Amino acid sequence: MNLAAVTPAIQPDQYRAVMRHFPTGVAAICATDPASGRPCGLIVGTFQALSLNPALVTFSIARTSTSWPKIRSSASFSVNLLADGQQPVCKALAGKSEDKFAAIEWNQSAYGTPHIAGSVGWIDCTIQQELDGGDHVLVIARVLEMVADDGDPLVFHGGRLGGFRESAAA
Numbered sequence: 596m597n598l599a600a601v602t603p604a605i606q607p608d609q610y611r612a613v614m615r616h617f618p619t620g621v622a623a624i625c626a627t628d629p630a631s632g633r634p635c636g637l638i639v640g641t642f643q644a645l646s647l648n649p650a651l652v653t654f655s656i657a658r659t660s661t662s663w664p665k666i667r668s669s670a671s672f673s674v675n676l677l678a679d680g681q682q683p684v685c686k687a688l689a690g691k692s693e694d695k696f697a698a699i700e701w702n703q704s705a706y707g708t709p710h711i712a713g714s715v716g717w718i719d720c721t722i723q724q725e726l727d728g729g730d731h732v733l734v735i736a737r738v739l740e741m742v743a744d745d746g747d748p749l750v751f752h753g754g755r756l757g758g759f760r761e762s763a764a765a
């Protein structure tokens with residue numbers, strides 16, 4: 596039986612209503628735009644570890660993203676693992692402002708990528724592959740360098756941002 600032919604299409608509202616029960620971390624994908632020399636970036640909740648050897652990571656980007664074409668035109672980019680307390684950074688980079696970095700403190704890495712101050716981890720990458728992901732592009736990236744700091748991560752769950760809370764053992 597061809598299941599695709601008999602199964603009604605999943606509506607976006609239903610997709611969102613289910614997926615909101617699955618918490619994610621919050622990562623800022625950033626680069627120096629070669630055209631302007633200015634930092635650019637966006638927020639993703641789809642960042643994932645992929646492979647230890649070789650070291651690969653993955654995330655998906657909406658085909659409507661205006662920042663991704665700038666990021667992918669750069670030789671390398673950074674993944675900034677946001678910390679609890681960096682909600683304003685998340686809000687700024689998930690928005691559509693002309694200068695998303697106006698109120699964000701950052702440093703330039705050895706790869707020329709922006710590293711956002713106060714994050715719990717920084718991963719510099721190059722694009723290995725871009726795959727068709729429907730209305731998104733699935734990006735597989737090779738890790739060039741990675742470093743972590745102490746602190747708790749920012750978590751996205753049920754449409755809200757917050758911190759991680761460990762539950763008591765039974």
Ligand SMILES: Cc1cc2nc3c(=O)[nH]c(=O)nc-3n(C[C@H](O)[C@H](O)[C@H](O)COP(=O)(O)O)c2cc1C
Pocket residue numbers: 621636637638639640641642655656657659660661662663685688689690691751
């Ligand atoms: C918590 C959170 C997670 C998000 N995850 C993704 C994601 O995985 N992929 C994506 O393309 N956009 C994601 N977004 C939305 C983008 O950050 C947002 O659309 C951004 O404005 C795109 O900006 P741009 O047009 O400058 O690329 C997420 C936003 C938030 C707040």
